[in-house]
Amino acid sequence: MTPKRLGWAGIALGFLAFFIAVPPIMLRSIVPIVVVAAAGVVVGVLAVRGGERRLGYGAIVAGVLGLGGGYAATRSGEANLEQVVVWGALLASTLRYATPLTLGALGGLFSERSGVINIALEGMMLMGAFFGAWGADVTGSWVGGIAVALVAGALFAGLHALFAITFRADQIVSGTALNLLAVGITGYMYVAIYGDQGTPDDLPAVPDVSLPIKSVPLLGDVFGQLNLLVWVALAMVLVTWVIVFRTPGGLRLRSAGENPLAAETAGLSVVRTRYLAVMTSGALAALGGAFLSIGFVHTFSQNMTAGRGFIALAALIFGRWRPGTALAATLLFGFGSALAQRLPVFSPSGAVLFQALPYVLTLIAVTGLIGRSIPPAALGRPLPKS
Amino acid sequence: MSDELPPDATVAAKLATYVRAGGVITPLITLLVAFLIGGLAVLITGHDPIATYKAIFNGTGLNWLFPWTSAQDRTIAALNLQQTLIVTTPLILTGLAVAFAFRCGLFNIGGQGQYVVGGIGAVWVGQAFAGMPSVLHITLAILTGVVFGAIWAGIAGLLKALAGTNEVISTIMLNWIAIWTGSYLFNLGGPLQNTNPAQKDVPVSNDVAASAKLPVFWGDPQLQGLHIGLFIALAALLVFWVLLNRTTLGFEVRAVGFNPDAAASSGISVARNYIVVMAICGAFAGLAGTLDVLGWQFRIAVNDIQINQLGFFGIAVALLGRNTAVGTFFSALLFGGLITGTSVRNLDPNVFEPALATNLTYIIQGLVVLLVSTDVLVIWLWQLRRRRRTVPA
């Protein structure tokens, strides 16, 4: 076996060690778990020796985590385990938590593929969350809410474009500014409009889609009852791939991010391409934010995105700026959130600590693999002035 | 050679260019524009911007400095100014935590997490060892907070040096991990929740022992007077300046910040600089959290950790202050004033609602960073100058 395959096999063994300790298999003895996890670590060590350092260390980490998780599972009560690890519900919840991240990551993909760093996803998402709620309230329909959120996100992203592209600002600094600004704008409007009352209880919500597959085992539990926007996010992954990799516009988008001078000398307007990309980015991120406020929790609260825009950005990087792999990354982080939501069964006082899980996962993922992912060559570089 | 920047210039190089081109004028114009736009927001919500800004200004207590302020107003102004300076103290330090990183070409968005972790360290030591000699107890608590902050930020530096992890992402993730860990520590049943039976339903830490509290030198200790932490922050400004401009470490930091390739070629270890610089940044931010705990908060509640934003304000403080020691002091004072002037305690709710004003502060802060990010005005001035130059005489 090649070191690379060894690495993947080790990672799989690490996961397996945890998997056999929880329902439905739920082995109660620590021995097989130790064996499987140790095998994962050994295979990981072999991979490292073979020269595949990143995957190898990934396998070692996965083995250790699998052992830790598996050990924790054997030590906890069967009843608790069965309450927490209900795969159907857990996966459905994973999809829900992943949705804003997916939309955010896709948004980031457009912007970054065009060569503009978008650290302002967080702020764009927050704008979408507020304007989605406000739009739904004012127009009395969730469609209106979505429309208002999209426009607000695109316009707000236009500000990023103005500074990053036209004024050639440092893109990370201007993106940070937008994040701060979004907190201020949404907070200001929220207090001015809703004051102490909060958003109304009868805020129109994006409907769920019920599929007649409820009786199908597992699939029914996962996909039977999901919010419309969850499906939209999944569809957008495919749409984004087609646009970016299969259309003339996508070719132009990528050329702007890889070698803007090549695009310019082919007679294209890099500035226009980047503006469009950044504004699309804002609209998508805002859609993710709108899902939070009128698809998921049905209210707006100040700074409610809580770093999800940054996790989306990390997922994009982790996913190497490609839609499919970015989706996989958001699902991983979504799973972390879904699990964190259910773990308090074990320890109420530890409940708060589990909230840190998705952020820890993101940190580990970004550290482990970021060196391998090669960003668009002109990312963060403004077009040279003539 | 022209004054134009290469497309891949580091932030440090860009800001150095802006300073050269615009001096102190552009930050001032930047502020003016930010306040004008903020005033517009006030106007839209049906309030009088001038009256609002006046009320906010009076809330800062800076009118204490004016000789024409009446004796009666002066008493209130003194109280307000003490509050402003209490907030200025941590802002100087979180500003330095961002500025020092920028000088090395790093963007430390993790000031918030480092501030929280520093505060946790300080409260942990401060609430224990009651009865220890005061100087010793304070020193120990400060050291713990500083080291906690340094380690927390050092993680990001280490990851950057070893695995090339982008510090922007890692420091943001570390912020949230710090916030949730802190929330856990002081929450009900958490390991550092208070041991007072009367407060067992309150998610707050024990109080810091009297021996670890910083002495107050201006105002009434009972009314949250101004503690000596301000002098520690001012000393930190001096340390920052000396470190950066008068030591070989600072020389390396600046070289790496402007051009990591050239620095590496002349034998400077870029990776080592990343770790050291992040640790120093964390030390500054950790000190900020420490001084707040030992100076006036004396305890940490879960709620404090969740809503505090002083670490994030450090970004605006550093950028407006152009990453210099003097600039950081003045912009910390400005934002300290803004935060105090818009607080529930200091702003007259009949003129403007404090909840709105707090968000107004965030808007102004965002605008300042946005405008500093590019210095539209600098570019405009340049073009003006160039146009004048190319017009035939």
Add this chain to the structure above:
Amino acid sequence: MSGPPLLELKQITKRFGTLVANRAVDFEVRAGEIHALLGENGAGKSTLMNVLYGLHRPDEGEIRMDGVPVEIESSRTAIRLGIGMVHQHFMLVPVMTVAENLVLGDEPRAGPLLDYRAAARRTRELSERFGLAVDPEARVQDLGVGAQQRVEILRALFHDAKVLVLDEPTAVLTAQEAQDLFGVLRTLKAEGTGIVFISHKLNEVLDVADRITVLRRGEKIDTVPAEGATERSLARLMVGRDVLLRVEKDEHPPGEPLLSVRGLSARDDRGLPAVRDVDFEVRAGEIVGLAGIDANGQSELIEAIMGLRRPDAGTVTVAGRDVTGAGPRRTLEAGVGHIAEDRHRRGLVLEFDLAENLALREYRAPPYSRHGFLHPRAMVAGARRLIDEFDVRGGEPETRAGSLSGGNQQKVVIARELDADPQVIIAAQPTRGLDVGAIEFVHRRLVEARDAGRAVLLVSLELEEIRSLSDRVLVMYEGQIVAELPPEASEEDFGMAMTGAAA
């Protein structure tokens, strides 16, 4: 010839700040003509062509196509008018395929989608018609330099270029590839394309051009027919005086080896082998030239020697000390002076002032610092001494390095590296982008160092420079040293070795 020329540039003036890059330049190309634009680096050739291609706007003057005045606002206009450009640094997207690069900006469509099959087909048609062999599905980053250039030419032809501008097209080519290119250009000329051929190499220009226009310091000096012109007459027009072809040096036998490289192998940034089992030594009192075409592993070799790149195998010894993989600091301290390939990227911190740049090597030792604290006054004093000694003009110790001219910036680098009194000097492309005066200065300093018993490794893409300075010449090809030649060896011998054709 009848009718107006295909393309005319009239009285073009372009300024950058106070610098006048083009002053009232006239230039024209007729259909079916190869018109060379000749001049030294910095004579304004590229600026003129960027004006033509809409990348710069001229401050004064007029451009005419077929006698009609045109406004070229952007590359888009230029392409629409039928102007195609083959840039010195290829304007290609490395991660994309040849076909994708070709159709960019004018894509065949199938509904809303890009018609990849049509793109490949049209690429193939075009490459067959002009005899420019490329694989439409290949990624540009995997192609050799010659093939990338063919893609650039095809890209211009895809956009129906009537005028084809080639900016220093042979700089990156081997002798054989250059001959192939000339063949292609003659084919295009026969089809009626007007070709602008930009170069500073006299023999090529004489070889391929019909007419030659010479630029010097932004001004047009003359336009002459190629027939009847000689290298000497062109050189005189280009430089304004007779050129010095030989550098004077003492004759003396070399001493002990000071730099020895044994079995060195290293990889490039993409992880591919770039330096393979390289063996050589440089002895005291000699200049060893490292010749080769760009991107044959020279940069990686220097980085591996300097400790900036981790070698896979082999050793590097400086003055008897093993510094393999020891990192740049210890390599420098072992006695190496490094004149870096790219002074903006590696040689200088442009935002630092001259005093700081000149102390960049020695800032950790007295007098520049003590116990970790800098001594700014000593740095300024040291800088003042070096500025005098190395004749750096236009700067005080407090001047920002970025505000100096290229030649003076290079003097700063050389002053810093030579002041450390190194045993070994590694000079990588030390005269790139410098004017004649500065080039002479650099050459003189290198020869002085040699005569003082230092070991000098000179890496350059300019064969002329290598041959005039070196005592012996190593030729590098695809990461290997393929030949060692005396500098007097014929140009053909060098050409063969540099293209890997040597036995």
